Amino acid sequence: MNKVPSALKIGLRRGSLEIKQFSRQRESVVFTLFFPVILLVIFGSVFQNTIAPGVTFSQYFVAGMIASGLVNTGFQALAITIPMERDVGALKRLRGTPMPASSYFIGKAILIFASMAVQILMLLGFGVLFFGLEMPTEISKWITFTWLVVLGSACSTALGIAFSIVPKSGRGASAVVSPIVIILQFFSGVFFVFTQLPWWMQQVAAIFPLKWLTQGMRSVFLPDSFAAEEVAGSWEIGRTLIILLIWLAIGIYFSVRKFKWDRD
Amino acid sequence: MSLIEVKGLKKNYGDLQAVRGLDLQIEQGEIFSLLGPNGAGKTTTVEILEGFRVRDSGSVSVLGVDPQVKGAESRIWRNRIGIVLQNSADAGDLSVGETVEHFSNYYSNPLDVQHVIDSVGLSEKQGALIRTLSGGQRRRLDVALGIIGNPELLFLDEPTTGFDPQARRAFWSLIQQLRSNGTTILLTTHYLDEAQALADRVAVINHGQIVEISTPTELGGRATAQATVQWRDGAQIKMEKTDNPTTLVTKLSTQFGGEVPELIVTRPSLEDIYLEMIGNPDE
Numbered sequence: 422m423n424k425v426p427s428a429l430k431i432g433l434r435r436g437s438l439e440i441k442q443f444s445r446q447r448e449s450v451v452f453t454l455f456f457p458v459i460l461l462v463i464f465g466s467v468f469q470n471t472i473a474p475g476v477t478f479s480q481y482f483v484a485g486m487i488a489s490g491l492v493n494t495g496f497q498a499l500a501i502t503i504p505m506e507r508d509v510g511a512l513k514r515l516r517g518t519p520m521p522a523s524s525y526f527i528g529k530a531i532l533i534f535a536s537m538a539v540q541i542l543m544l545l546g547f548g549v550l551f552f553g554l555e556m557p558t559e560i561s562k563w564i565t566f567t568w569l570v571v572l573g574s575a576c577s578t579a580l581g582i583a584f585s586i587v588p589k590s591g592r593g594a595s596a597v598v599s600p601i602v603i604i605l606q607f608f609s610g611v612f613f614v615f616t617q618l619p620w621w622m623q624q625v626a627a628i629f630p631l632k633w634l635t636q637g638m639r640s641v642f643l644p645d646s647f648a649a650e651e652v653a654g655s656w657e658i659g660r661t662l663i664i665l666l667i668w669l670a671i672g673i674y675f676s677v678r679k680f681k682w683d684r685d
Numbered sequence: 686m687s688l689i690e691v692k693g694l695k696k697n698y699g700d701l702q703a704v705r706g707l708d709l710q711i712e713q714g715e716i717f718s719l720l721g722p723n724g725a726g727k728t729t730t731v732e733i734l735e736g737f738r739v740r741d742s743g744s745v746s747v748l749g750v751d752p753q754v755k756g757a758e759s760r761i762w763r764n765r766i767g768i769v770l771q772n773s774a775d776a777g778d779l780s781v782g783e784t785v786e787h788f789s790n791y792y793s794n795p796l797d798v799q800h801v802i803d804s805v806g807l808s809e810k811q812g813a814l815i816r817t818l819s820g821g822q823r824r825r826l827d828v829a830l831g832i833i834g835n836p837e838l839l840f841l842d843e844p845t846t847g848f849d850p851q852a853r854r855a856f857w858s859l860i861q862q863l864r865s866n867g868t869t870i871l872l873t874t875h876y877l878d879e880a881q882a883l884a885d886r887v888a889v890i891n892h893g894q895i896v897e898i899s900t901p902t903e904l905g906g907r908a909t910a911q912a913t914v915q916w917r918d919g920a921q922i923k924m925e926k927t928d929n930p931t932t933l934v935t936k937l938s939t940q941f942g943g944e945v946p947e948l949i950v951t952r953p954s955l956e957d958i959y960l961e962m963i964g965n966p967d968e
Binding site: 424425426430431434438441442445446506509510511513514516517518519520521683 | 735736737760761763764766768770771775776778779783787788790791792793814830834
């Protein structure tokens with residue numbers, strides 16, 4: 422009789438509720454889902470050069486946009502919206518119910534994964550239709566693509582939840598989080614060709630997951646001949662997997678141990 | 686065993702002793718009201734009982750469980766209580782019905798969603814988005830979310846702040862109805878008329894300790910305090926303090942041959958007694 426519903430069951434319910442709530446906030450829907458496409462249109466129209474034989478800037482840029490979309494949609498969005506939820510008392514209310522913390526985290530992970538899926542479909546659709554984006558044909562590349570999106574999305578969710586501890590208030594959250602993300606995007610070779618960045622910038626970027634996600638996505642969307650152009654001279658797929666797993670573990674650790682439900 | 690038992694509860698914030706040795710027992714089925722000025726330790730005490738804060742010392746038992754319980758046991762404990770907090774303003778993009786239905790999924794034996802929405806008087810607003818609700822309607826939704834799990838114990842924190850008089854009355858009858866269904870209610874309020882109307886017992890807290898626990902009518906010796914009888918005698922308003930107001934009124938009635946003009950009999954209000962008890966806040 423006192424058997425409370427399982428954390429997973431409540432988590433799935435929360436996932437569908439989060440998606441419902443998100444889809445009713447028109448501004449965030451437009452920003453999250455269309456912004457990467459708008460960036461593609463701008464950058465794709467400005468830079469029509471080729472980076473290497475057979476590699477257009479658009480091709481290079483789509484890889485970067487998918488990777489940085491994972492960071493924007495997960496890490497950035499959560500690190501800003503969770504402090505807002507905390508400000509209005511939504512988290513404290515949840516804390517007072519039998520809902521376990523893990524259900525809340527599962528709900529966020531589902532929301533982030535779903536909006537990433539839509540965002541990627543739009544980006545690829547636009548790329549193919551208007552910017553001559555070429556889709557990979559090998560199965561192995563699609564396998565890499567799939568685990569990069571799933572793991573990247575999970576990693577970004579966990580780190581976003583963990584980082585939500587940092588901003589003191591929802592109002593100030595954007596000022597704390599956005600600069601970090603923008604700097605990381607420049608350092609990680611989203612907007613520029615990574616190998617053309619200064620050595621120290623590459624080293625800093627190599628600490629964080631975005632560089633690895635971007636490089637991983639390049640391995641999917643660029644011809645294998647381009648691997649020789651990378652810093653290490655290869656795609657470093659194994660290392661990417663390990664680094665993402667380490668960051669996922671760090672994110673989960675801080676989310677579980679340090680999550681703040683109340684303002685003080 | 687009492688539903689809530691608190692012994693020697695202490696909580697400091699740095700040098701500030703917010704709660705200093707507080708004892709409290711709340712019985713099953715009663716509406717118990719905590720009164721006290723801001724900074725008296727009221728909110729800290731309630732938040733410790735709700736499991737939101739960790740105490741420094743003393744013992745606390747709520748439904749036979751220490752509110753500091755963790756993990757799976759905490760979920761089973763929370764399954765039995767309901768909490769209505771101050772100022773919650775979340776989930777504006779969901780409808781009333783969607784929100785109540787969603788929260789019902791957190792509990793093992795939730796009440797019927799439709800029944801709960803009806804009983805807080807939001808049937809007509811079922812499909813309305815939360816951000817379109819008035820302050821009073823929002824508060825009713827807060828209560829709906831607090832009771833959807835069919836709690837044995839309900840915490841109500843300043844439930845009617847910002848209500849118009851009519852909404853307050855309607856809210857009070859909702860609370861009384863919950864109590865008659867067997868829910869024990871711990872009510873924190875600034876409004877003494879609210880405590881008077883709802884509470885079976887009240888506790889006055891000041892400087893982190895209980896000053897007195899009593900029924901609203903007996904608090905501070907109120908029931909036996911001298912009554913003031915006031916009436917009009919010709920052009921004059923007369924007033925007399927007495928231990929036997931009935932005798933005086935009978936005497937006056939004989940004197941005036943029936944009706945006493947503009948008769949008023951009063952005892953010190955709960956507010957008078959309360960203000961006397963907590964003293965001058967600037968002391």
